[in-house]
Every structure is written in C-alpha cells, then in structure tokens.
Amino acid sequence: MLTIAPMIQINGLVKNYGLNPVLRGVNLYVRQGEFITLVGPNGTGKSTLLRIVATLLTKTAGEVKIGGWPLPEHAEKVRRYIGLVSHQPLLYGDLTAAENLRFFARLYRLDNREERVMAALKTVGLLARQRDPVSTFSRGMVQRLTIARATLHEPDVLLLDEPYTGLDQDAARLLDDLLRKEQENGRTIFMITHDLVHGLNLCDRALILNRGKIVADLPSSQIAPHDFLDLYAEHTGRHGG
C-alpha cells in the first residue's frame, strides 16, 4: 500500500507529439482517497495526461510522481498500484469473464487467485455469467467487468477514461455505485469525462483542462452545477453537456 502523500504529484508536465505540444506545463496534486474529475474539450490533452499517469506514455519534460515514485524510472513498481478503466474494455472477447480475470490475476501474481476472481465477479454482479464469453455481454456488463479487472489487484489509484461512454442510464447508475464503493475503500480516483454535471456530482475536486493547461481547479462542494457550466464555457469558449 502506498502511503506517501500526495498520491499523484505532477509538476510542469510537458508532452509533445513531434513538434505539436499537447500538454504545456501541467501542475497537479492529488491526495490519497481524493476523487478528481478532469474535463475539457476534445484534443486538449486529457487522455494524454491520464496515459502518462498510467505509465503508458512517457513525458517530454516535467515531473510525475505516483506515491512518491518518479515516472518513468519506477514505472514497473508503480504499475502494481494503478488500475485503468477506459472506454475500451481492455478485455478479451473470446475468453469468459472468469478467464479474463484469472489471466490478469496471474499477471499480477495475486494470492488466492480463484477466491479473488469470484469475489470480484460477485462485487460487480457477474458471478452468474462467469462462464460466458465477454463478447456476449452488453456494454454495461462489459464495463462492470472492466471495473472488476481494474480493481482485482486492489490498486491505490484508479484511473478512468470516459468510463460512461455508451452506457444506458441503469448501467451508468450501477457504475456510479461501484465508483462510490471504490472511493469508500480509500482509492484515489482520477476520472476524465465529457459529462460535466455528472462528473462534478461524483468528485471531490473538478479540474478544467484547456489547451494543455489546467485552467480551473475547484472543490466540488463549493460550486453549483450551473456555475461550473458557466466557468467551463468561460475558460474553453464551449458549452459543456
């Protein structure tokens, strides 16, 4: 378990794709157990930022630390403490729900694998469908299994990239409940979303990213949804949905 605070520490982060700058000096501090929502227009670098924290991309300049460990030098160590939920399921459609989780349990070398796999399936309400291939699942079921995969190794930091994409209202509500449970379990959650009001309702702090920089960072308790929408429009020149 990582205990060093802040859980995520980013100073002057710069990321260029060739000559094209995407992140232009991002500073961010996330405490352990905090739920952060990051919003911003398309192409402002939200996913790039998340993928750097997820150790899937390397930075061009600046400092990124997870639990006090700098990236990318300690990426392999840090990966044990991170879980990623993307709008892509990151699951094998030809394997069953249980086989998918067994595979990731083996990759993370977890103890009591079978018990943990069954407990994870039970938590997300898929125990009865454990022997069914993932390709037969609905989008909502796939996303629940994605949460089970991302939290199977009990990560301290849960990264969410547009997790509500393609979910109907019931599935979105189930995902809300699962995320609240994860936050109660003390996980640090860092979520990217296009749904400003929904993101604001779930989080402790809301951030707006525009043109590669964080332009607003506010506690969600101190701003009403309509004020947040106005602030978003003011900073980005676009209307949030």
Add this chain to the structure above:
Amino acid sequence: MTSFNLNNSPFWAAVWAIVWKDLQIEKQTRQTISVMSMFSLATVIMFNFALEANLAAARQVATGLLWSTILLAGTLGLNRSLAIERENQTMEAVLMAPIQRGAIYLGKVIGITLFTLILELILIFVFIIFFDKPLWRPPVLLVLFLGTVGYIAAGVIVTSMTIQTRTREVLLPVLLLPLSLPLVLPAAMAVAAYMFPQTPPFAEVQSPISIVIIYDLLMLSAGFLTYHYVVES
C-alpha cells in the same frame, strides 16, 4: 543467487500467463490453427495439381514448398495472434501489469511457435503423402523446430511494430520475408540434405544449422531487449 524456478520467478510466471491466455483463446475459437491449416492445405494441393504432370520436379521443389508454406502460414498466425491484442486494446491492460516487456515478447513467441509447430506436424504428413519425402526424421524435425523459433521470434517484433498501422497486412510479409531470408536459406538447405535415403555426414549440415541457431539467438535477444521500445509510445 538468481533463481531459475519457473513457478516462483515473476518473469516466467508472466511468460506462462501470456502463453496460457493465448492457448485458452485458441481453445475457445480454434481460429489461428484452423486458418493456418486451411491455407497450407490449399497451397500444397494447388502445387500438387500444378506439378502433377512432372512428379520428379514436384519432389525436387518439395523442400522449398514446405518452407514457403510454413512462412506464409506463419504470417497468418502472427497477424491473428497480435490482432487479438489490438481488438479491444487489451495490450494496454497487459502493458499496465507490473511485468517485464521481455516476458510479453517471450510469451507471444512461445504461443505462436506452438501453433506453428502443430501446423508443421500436419504439413509433414501431407508432404509425405503427396511428395513421398522422408520428413519424419529427428534431424529434419529439429531443423524445422529451430527455423520456426527464429521465424516467429523475428515475426513477433515486426508484427508488434506494424500492427498499429493501416497497411499492416501488407507490411508484415514485405518486412518479415526479407528479414527471414538468412534463416530460411540455411534451414531449407539443411532439410534438403536429409531428403535422401542415406543420412548425410554432420559436417555437411553443421554450417547451415549453426547459422539457424545464431539467427534464433540474435532474434530472441533483439526482441527481448527491444520489445520495450516496440510496444511503448
């Protein structure tokens, strides 16, 4: 002291996890081996009909035809195996696990090599039936095994590089077949030397077999050491 216990080493645990996953997917879908087998059988049957008028010529080119079929079927297996990782971007989840990139590479090489070896077993019997060649001999099986390891070791590197490109189906054979020439030529020579009833002296095949082994070691080392750069942005 370094432990080489395959069950306790995190590296080998990751390698076997990757292999186990690929075998499970093949068990469920049976797509890779069946596609490779169908393609190979179609190729052999076409050549057999094309050369039917001249059986002696067919027998002379049988070794080359065997290797050509293995190489082309191998590219299908490589494409399929890496496409599985691309479909739902599952490679990202694998890359996020606390494992060495070399373990992912080795796991993929072992998995695809197993599928190709199964195909080769089928092909050997097909070639014995169609071309009456003495392929079921330990030295031939050894050269086929060594050649397959080298080809797949090179293929996993190339496929991992090309899989994100739009022209991956074209790029893979265009890059891989020339890269595998230094392997295939000596391997075909070594197999051809065993196509006569009398066993050739080892000195005759020592040089081609040595080249195949050196190629295997080079490709496995290159893949193991550079896979990190191949799969990460």
